[in-house]
Amino acid sequence: MTVxxxxxxxxxxxxxxxxxxxxxxxxxxxVLNKKPLPVSHLDAINNMKVIDAVRKSGETNEWVKI
Structure with a gap:
């Protein structure tokens, strides 16, 4: 990578x-060492919100607010 x-x-x-x-x-x-999870479950939920918005935007050809 060039910086x-x-x-x-x-x-x-x-x-x-x-x-x-x-x-x-x-x-x-x-899980094995009973440590905190590296990423919150909210990360997965927010990713699904983005995926759903992209799909809806593709169907309607309009911007979708998240």
Whole structure:
């Protein structure tokens, strides 16, 4: 990734990662080790609100408020 900011331009490299695998590992770690969940259940609810709004917008061809 190339970043340009007040310090100039530089390239930053990241190792490849599977975001779904990382999320699953964090969830499993929380459950197995009785830790707080890494993401609130509200995250899933809000994601569904966005998905529903995108679907409705596609059907009506209008903006949908969330």
């Amino acid at each position: 340009t900011d007040g310090m100039g331009t530089r390239d930053i490299e990241f190792a490849p990662a599977n975001p779904y695998g990382l999320m699953f590992d964090a969830f499993a770690d929380a």
